[in-house]
Amino acid sequence: MKENEIYDIAIIGAGPGGYHSAIRAAQYGAKVALIEKNKLGGTCLNWGCIPTKALYASAHLIEKFRVADDFGIEVNDFKPNFVKAVERKNKIVRELEEGIMSLQKGWKNDVYKGHGKIIEGNADEGFELSIEGENNTTIKARRVIIATGSTPALIPAFNIDHKRILTSDDILETDFKTVPKSIVIVGAGVIGCEFANIFANFGSRVELLEFLPNPIATEEPVIIKELQKKLESLGVKIHTSQAVLSVENTGSGVKAITCSADVPRDQQEDAEKFIYEADLCLVSIGRAKVSSDLGLEEMEIETERGAIKVNPSTLECSVEGVYAIGDVNGGIMLAHVASAEGDVAVANALASMGGFPVNSTEIDYDVIPATIFTSPNIASVGLRRSQAREKGIDILMGQFPFSALGKAKCMGEEEGFIMILADKHDYRIIGASCIGTEAPELISEIALAMRHGLTVQDIGETIHSHPTISEMVLEGSEAVLGRAVHKRGRPILPKPRYVY
Secondary structure (H helix, E strand, O other): OOOOOOEEEEEEOOOOOHHHHHHHHHHOOOOEEEEEOOOOOHHHHHHOHHHHHHHHHHHHHHHHHHOHHHHOOOOOOOOOOHHHHHHHHHHHHHHHHHHHHHHHHHOOOEEEEEEEEEEEEEOOOEEEEEEEEOOOEEEEEEEEEEOOOEEEOOOHHHOOOOOOEEOHHHHOOOOOOOOOOEEEEEOOOHHHHHHHHHHHHOOOEEEEEOOOOOOOOOOOHHHHHHHHHHHHHOOOEEEOOEEEEEEEEOOOOEEEEEEEOOOOHHHHHHOOOEEEEEOEEEEOOOEEEOOOOOOHHHHOOOEEOOEEOOOOOOOEOOOOOEEEOHHHHOOOOOHHHHHHHHHHHHHHHHHHHOOOOOOOOOOOOOOOOEEEOOOOOEEEEEOOHHHHHHOOOOEEEEEEEHHHOHHHHHHOOOOOEEEEEEEOOOOEEEEEEEEOOOHHHHHHHHHHHHHOOOEHHHHHOOOOOOOOOOHHHHHHHHHHOOOOOOOOOOOOOOOOOOOO
């Protein structure tokens, strides 16, 4: 930049929230600075969403090869090659990172490699930021968006040494290319279950240790039961209600010691112990917000347990003109939420300055799809049954199995089902859960319907191409009213349309 020139927006962090915000701001005509100390794409692209899905694709193909004979294809002595799978994963990540850089250049955004920090300033005069990295420099911007994300939580008791006791970042590094003969995974949440699926398909003996009574505790009980059944069929041993007391690198492997989660903390020392041994241990029990050394204290920007406090509607921090999006603000830790929050923060930042073709807006968290890439896939949106009951909503529920769908049978993907919930008063969709092939794609149609207040009748009256997996949404919606053609039910007499 020229001396005394000022950016409209400076964004600290180039993950799915930050790089997305930079492009969106440029589309409105803003002059943008994007600051990233590591790699463009952040955790999502480099150590999260994308690399795990690349490995999942390889793992799923291994599953398909095992049943190739059912499709009339004779495959003799096929051999999984984890090294090549990792190299493919690395290539995908590299190409996408290059794509992000190309987009930033295309929108004429300035990308700075280094650690960004707010030094001083205000919304009236602009903010000064320092960048320490390849070329130390200082820039000025009228507004700032913080999108620094999160990192795997390093729990002292688990002795994470990045050698045998690992985080998800360690496993997804470009040079991690050896499949362990055995692995203990601490935490049976989304990350733990996805890696359990991947390693089991590549031949590892996998044991999952979970403090709660069930894995993926946020999902519907019937979804959890289906997932457990599949993981166990892959040889994964799931140990629930286990409090992990310590994890030790023994030199030749790891040893995890647990006791029952029901034992009070002050009685754990004398409680019965359980020992789990393996080659490696993956600790996947949470993530810590990256909010240190950003100038927050000096600027008197309020935080709470490492999370930057924001107005939940506008995403503005306690200091006017500074916004925080994604994991660092302590909200829902999903890449697509960070991107959506970026849209809102950019709109509000530019609208507050004036002169840009955009109005202020608010974030809406009512309809957010969540996805889990185990095999089979899991996806959900809106309320679960227990949540609906807590809200006093009288619900109708419809289920439809993949095994009754022609396209799923043709694909050999008959595991799982879709479940759709509707308000009994007006048939509006209030939630859905799905486990099975392409579940994340299916849930998007339901999210769109919920976002616009549609009913199960609206979906039922929408012609879906045949034969397709998308017919799961059609049949599932009709099943709410007992009208699914390929599943017997007791039809409910439709109410007059739009009684509300």
